Amino acid sequence: MAKEGSMKMDVENGPMDTDQMDCDSQRQDIVRIVVISDTHGLHDKLRLPRGDVLVHCGDFADRGSVADIRAFRDWFQSQKSRYSDLVVIAGNHDRDLKRPDAIDLRAEFSLPGSTIHFLEDQHLVCAGGRLHIFGASWGTCDSDSFEDLDLTEGNSSNADGIDLLLSHIPPYWPGRTSTVRRGSLSLAKVIFQKRIPICCGGHLHWARGAVRYKARHGCVPQSTWFINAASKFPSSRDPQPDDGGVFPPVVIDYNVQERKVAWVDGFDKFWRKDIPKPFSFAVDRWECS
């Protein structure tokens, strides 16, 4: 459960009373997605609410050692009793930085008894068939080659039906400060072309936050949420969370029938002044072509 006093936001109606947090998760049309990223070995300091799907967007390790990776894997698997599905993608720290091919991550997450879905450019249907996730590999992030992806890989479902795209790097955020213009333009294009309602990632720890974009003149008839869920705070010079060196998880209640975010939580007061505030959504517009 999120700590007392953290920001909660109903997408349509603004800040909510904290007591409402559990209500929507009981509805059949709502899938609760708990998102963490960039834990860099601090995963056991997180306090996570229950949900349907637990997602990690990469950089679970810090120096990419086998010991780092296995420690995370075992902790992640231990969360199984609280979620129907556990989903993870890799970031740039989840490998031996001197010998990038030395560790077989797929094998590490495929031990007998493992129920973890480790996605490398693959499409997964989870939450009892209600939620379609596509998880990008670090290779795709590193080469910025999202436009080459086959979004049906691993599943025959229609690529247009993806609800959540996971990518360690965030999409390019148009119209933001110059320091935030470091995301992927090809990722942003794919999200809008395929009308994917949510994209979650991390990587740029200082750009943690959520932005909802709407397209100009209705060329994309739904809004898209970009959520950077980086859990470990950026540096000791920045405002710090109260507990354990990690930010709260991001909690998304997603309406699977309407294919839109109903409610999101997890962004609080810890913001650098030069980074856009969370929930200043619907003010930017994508240049559609």
Ligand SMILES: [Zn+2]
């Ligand atoms: Zn990181």
